[in-house]
Amino acid sequence: MNFALKLGTSVLALTLAASAGFAQDADWWKKAAEPYQGVTLRGVTESSPPSLFIREVLAPQFEELTGIRVDVETTSWDQMFDKAIKDMEAGTGIYDMVYIEQDIIYSYLSRNFLTDLSGLLAANPQLKAATYDEANFTTFADYFKDEKGNLYGVPMEAFIKIYLYRTDLFGDPAIQAAFKEQTGKDLAPATTHADYTEIAKFFYEYGQANGLALWGTTVQGHTGHPASWYEYYESVAPTFGIYNWGIDASNNYAASVESGGQMNSDTAKEALQWWLDLRQYAPPETDQSTWTETGTTFGAGRAAQGLIYGENAGWIAADKDKSLVVGKVGVALPPLAEGVLAEVEAGNGYIGYYDGGAFGLPATSKNQEAAALFLQYIGQNEVQPDWAVAAPRVTNTATYDDPKVIAMNTELGGYYDMLKDKGYLFAGAPPYPFHAQLREATAPTFFEILTGALSASDGLDQIAVITEQTLTELGYRK
Amino acid sequence: MQSNRLGWILLAPTMVILFFFGVLPFVYVLWVSFHQWNPFAVDPTMVFNGADNFRKIVFDAAFLNSVGVTVMFVFFAVVSELIIGYFLAQAFMRDFPGKSFFRTIHTLPLIMAPIIVGSVWKLMMTPSIGIIPHYLNLWFGISVNIGTSPAAAFTTIVIMDIWHWTPLVTLTLIAALVSLPADPFEQAQIDGANKRQIFWHITLPMIAPAVVATVFIRLMDALRTVDEVWMLTGGGPGSATRFVGVHIFKEVFPKTNYGYGSTISVIVLYLTIVACWLLYVTMLAPRNSRKG
Numbered sequence: 001m002n003f004a005l006k007l008g009t010s011v012l013a014l015t016l017a018a019s020a021g022f023a024q025d026a027d028w029w030k031k032a033a034e035p036y037q038g039v040t041l042r043g044v045t046e047s048s049p050p051s052l053f054i055r056e057v058l059a060p061q062f063e064e065l066t067g068i069r070v071d072v073e074t075t076s077w078d079q080m081f082d083k084a085i086k087d088m089e090a091g092t093g094i095y096d097m098v099y100i101e102q103d104i105i106y107s108y109l110s111r112n113f114l115t116d117l118s119g120l121l122a123a124n125p126q127l128k129a130a131t132y133d134e135a136n137f138t139t140f141a142d143y144f145k146d147e148k149g150n151l152y153g154v155p156m157e158a159f160i161k162i163y164l165y166r167t168d169l170f171g172d173p174a175i176q177a178a179f180k181e182q183t184g185k186d187l188a189p190a191t192t193h194a195d196y197t198e199i200a201k202f203f204y205e206y207g208q209a210n211g212l213a214l215w216g217t218t219v220q221g222h223t224g225h226p227a228s229w230y231e232y233y234e235s236v237a238p239t240f241g242i243y244n245w246g247i248d249a250s251n252n253y254a255a256s257v258e259s260g261g262q263m264n265s266d267t268a269k270e271a272l273q274w275w276l277d278l279r280q281y282a283p284p285e286t287d288q289s290t291w292t293e294t295g296t297t298f299g300a301g302r303a304a305q306g307l308i309y310g311e312n313a314g315w316i317a318a319d320k321d322k323s324l325v326v327g328k329v330g331v332a333l334p335p336l337a338e339g340v341l342a343e344v345e346a347g348n349g350y351i352g353y354y355d356g357g358a359f360g361l362p363a364t365s366k367n368q369e370a371a372a373l374f375l376q377y378i379g380q381n382e383v384q385p386d387w388a389v390a391a392p393r394v395t396n397t398a399t400y401d402d403p404k405v406i407a408m409n410t411e412l413g414g415y416y417d418m419l420k421d422k423g424y425l426f427a428g429a430p431p432y433p434f435h436a437q438l439r440e441a442t443a444p445t446f447f448e449i450l451t452g453a454l455s456a457s458d459g460l461d462q463i464a465v466i467t468e469q470t471l472t473e474l475g476y477r478k
Numbered sequence: 479m480q481s482n483r484l485g486w487i488l489l490a491p492t493m494v495i496l497f498f499f500g501v502l503p504f505v506y507v508l509w510v511s512f513h514q515w516n517p518f519a520v521d522p523t524m525v526f527n528g529a530d531n532f533r534k535i536v537f538d539a540a541f542l543n544s545v546g547v548t549v550m551f552v553f554f555a556v557v558s559e560l561i562i563g564y565f566l567a568q569a570f571m572r573d574f575p576g577k578s579f580f581r582t583i584h585t586l587p588l589i590m591a592p593i594i595v596g597s598v599w600k601l602m603m604t605p606s607i608g609i610i611p612h613y614l615n616l617w618f619g620i621s622v623n624i625g626t627s628p629a630a631a632f633t634t635i636v637i638m639d640i641w642h643w644t645p646l647v648t649l650t651l652i653a654a655l656v657s658l659p660a661d662p663f664e665q666a667q668i669d670g671a672n673k674r675q676i677f678w679h680i681t682l683p684m685i686a687p688a689v690v691a692t693v694f695i696r697l698m699d700a701l702r703t704v705d706e707v708w709m710l711t712g713g714g715p716g717s718a719t720r721f722v723g724v725h726i727f728k729e730v731f732p733k734t735n736y737g738y739g740s741t742i743s744v745i746v747l748y749l750t751i752v753a754c755w756l757l758y759v760t761m762l763a764p765r766n767s768r769k770g
Contacts, residue, residue: 082731089517107518213606223625224714226732284605287625287715302606437518440733444540444717451626451716475520 025131026065029373032127033066036370040069043097043359044083047074048311049391050157051099054359054378057386062377068370072097081436084362088113093364096371100153100360102143103429108360109146110433115361118150120372127369132376136396143428144358153358154379155395159310160419160426161235161353163335165189166304167413168328169214175206189305189332193239193274196305196335197281203304204281216281218294218306223450227290229443232275234353234429235307240271240337243349244430245438247467253477256464264457264464267337272449272456287450299323307334309355310415314392318411330413333422341425350427356393394419434474441470511740518734531741541742543717544725545749547632551721552700555639559696560689562640563647570652585645592642596709599638603710624711628718631711635719638706643699647692654688655681690761694754701750722746 045051051074059070075083084098088111100108108114121128134141134151144153169175170187179187179202190196200216207214220231233245246263248254254261262268279286283302285293295312297303301324308316315322317329334352344351359378361371377383379395385402388394392412399405400420409416429435442463449459471477511531515524535541570581587595602610605623614620624631658681666676682689704723707713713720713728720728726746730739 078731085734111517111522221625222712222714223716224712224719284623285607285625287623288600288604434518436732437516437734440728444720447714447716451628451714451718453716474516474518 025129028129029065029377030067032129032373033068033370036367036373037067039367039370040071041096041367041371041374042094043070043072043099044080044087044095045072045074045097045099045359046077046080046101046357048157049314050311050387050393053387053390054156057390058378058383059374061383062374065377066373068373070374085113088362088364091364093362093366095362096365096367097359097375098362099156099357100144101357102140102355103435105144105153105358106431107433107435109152113363114152115363115365115368116146116150116152117154117361117372117375120361120368121376124369124372127372127376129373129376129380131380131382136381136398137379138395138397139424140354140356140395140428141358143356144360153360154375155356155358156378157311157391157393158354158356158395158419159313159393160423161307161309161334161355162313162415162418163189163332164298164306164308164313164316165330165332166301166325166328167330168325169203169304170330178202178206189330190335191333193335193337197274197278199305200278200281213283213302215283215303216305217278218289218297218303218308219275219279219282219286220289220291220294220307221279221282221286221450222290222293223287223447225290226439226443228450229439229446230291230353231307232272232446235334236275237268237271238350238352238427239334239340240267240274241340241343241349242268242271243427246464247430247432249430249432253468253471255467255471256461259468261464261467263467264460269457269460272460276449276456299325301325307352310392310419311355313412313415314408317413317415318408327411331415331418333418333425344425350425352426354423354426354428356395356428388416392416434471434476437474438467438470442466507740507743510736511744513737515737516733516735524737527737531738532745534738535741535745540717540720541722541725544720544722545746547717547719548701548703548722551632551636551639551703551719552697554636555643555700556693556696558636558640559644559647560693563644563692564651566644566648567651567655570648571655584648587642588645590642592703592705593709595638595642596706599634599706600710603634624715626715628715631715631719635707635710638710639700639703642706643696647696650688650692651685654685658684686761690757693757697753697757698750701746701753 043054045054051072055072055074059072063069073083080099081101081104084095086092087094088098088108100114118134137155138158140158141151141155144155145151170189176187179185179199182202183198185195185198187199187202190199196217202216203214204216206212207216220227220235222228237243237246242262242265246255246261246265246268248261251260255263257263257265283297285297289297291309291312294306295308295316298306298308299312299316299322313329313331316325317323318326320326336351340349340351343349359375361368361375365371381396381398384394384396384399385404388399388402388405389408392408392415394400394405394416400416405416432438445454445459445462445466448454449456454462468477510524512526512528513524514527514530516522566584570577590598602608603622603624605611605625611622614622622630624634662680662684663676666680671679702723703721704727707719707721707724708727711719713724722742726739726742729735729742733739
């Protein structure tokens, strides 16, 4: 089912819900919105399926219910941040809602860009909807809370970057036999890095030998886009036990081994080299692949396995209009180095990236109360199931138990089960207020490693130095 | 007096707009360039640091690299556009079947937004799915990957820019060629001048103001190229296509290094003015002094 059809179905479903399920609450919403008639709320967000659902379905629904107009601007990732930050920095108050990606929240909080939603609702009980409760959210909402536990954004998308593999290939008896003959092992999703490489090599050679457009793995290896930087630091390094980018925040933000960090440790170098070596088994577009293109590669049936963002797993597994591998996708945990799983289960570290975002209320908004109403509206349990079906994301615990979502879970090869049961093993970006600044300072060197101008070892040594230098300049490292 | 006052009144709206949208922002950027200012630093305020940013820029390898690749890009792109544009202008001066159609087709790239041009070329150049690498490989056995080859990425950007902007040069030169008087050419032919002599001694000097104006426009545009490169390579592979515009963008927006980013902008403006002045001095000033 394509996204447009899902949107249409959702509009219909929510219209029915509005006339039935929400009926008892409709009067409250109308009454709460009375003082804000004539107000137009403006939001800016990334043009992604979850955001489009807000613009096309939830905003019109809210308008109809309350009379408060909502304009949601969907744009590119870069433009979204550019517009939101400029607005909040200059205090112009253009936007009443901004998309807060999990990794930027700490920067926003450090600048007091956002309104404390918990505090606002506590101070204005007449604005608090009975159907909205912060306790309904999954633990992902914790990323958008301050140290006091106050919420600064209503989660609107949450997904993990998972190991996706082709069930049709992995389950083919002839391929299984060939793999067994070649490696002496049973063909199954890899649990170690060595296994992963072995499988990648096998399928690469299998594709070559049979004249297939099939490669062993995806690699998010763009040589000029931060996506490659993210794949290494947020998805690969943790599987080797390098967490928080290898920086020890508790030790004066140490990055280099000499200072007590791990950014250029032998393990970090081993992790990077493993990932770089995978490129020989990946399709030619790898060097220009960002998070979008790895999904496209997998959806086109060009890779047997890969680390894929959950936001793409949905259409890859279920959208026949876009994907050639519908019904042929399985999910698994990423391959891990020995001891990492035990370490993570003990609460020290994480095995991959838990991504997502929330809708926040800028402190500069001139329509705080009306915006708080809208944010509560999109945070209700009632609107979640259709949203989860239209754009695979789960932010409320109850969503997992909805029949529509359970059916979708089967289509997604158990992705929602993994999100629910194993989500705790994944983590968002480290709580650094200098996230983008450090990424941009080190990315050019990282790209040089990708092009081969620098070795993994020398490159990581340089990156550790640049990191400490940048953090000193920014005042975080003393 | 009356006409002077009327002139100032008519000019006033433009000058007011220029002041608020041109002069004031420039003065602000100049002011910021003397500060250390990153809103996501521990101290997010503007701290005056004198000429530190300007001193730092001289030793900034990333900036110097970006200037180097930008100068190379500007040279290859603008010179190629000028040469191809001139020949196309000459071709369009003559009558041939389908001339209007070809002129329209030839002008179409101009109406495309740079970001779209970058997207289209990215689609055409992506290995595996791109039409250009596919046919280069199929017909000539040449393997091109702009994600791994700095030379391929740079060359592709130059070709993309030529494709996008040559029509502007053509149109400007057509306008210049159309306005040339016939007499000097007829006299030169009577005196036995050949085509090369006519070009160097009559055509080129007479269209020089238009050529210089076109080069100025293209030079300034090319020096601040961002969108197409951003879409096509993101500045990669490595830093091979990290032109100065892309470098400034990355410094100012994702890195929020407003102070240093402003310094780079001021320096680039200075370099642009110097380049334009040199061009003016070498191409137009001798001609003007001869007149005087």
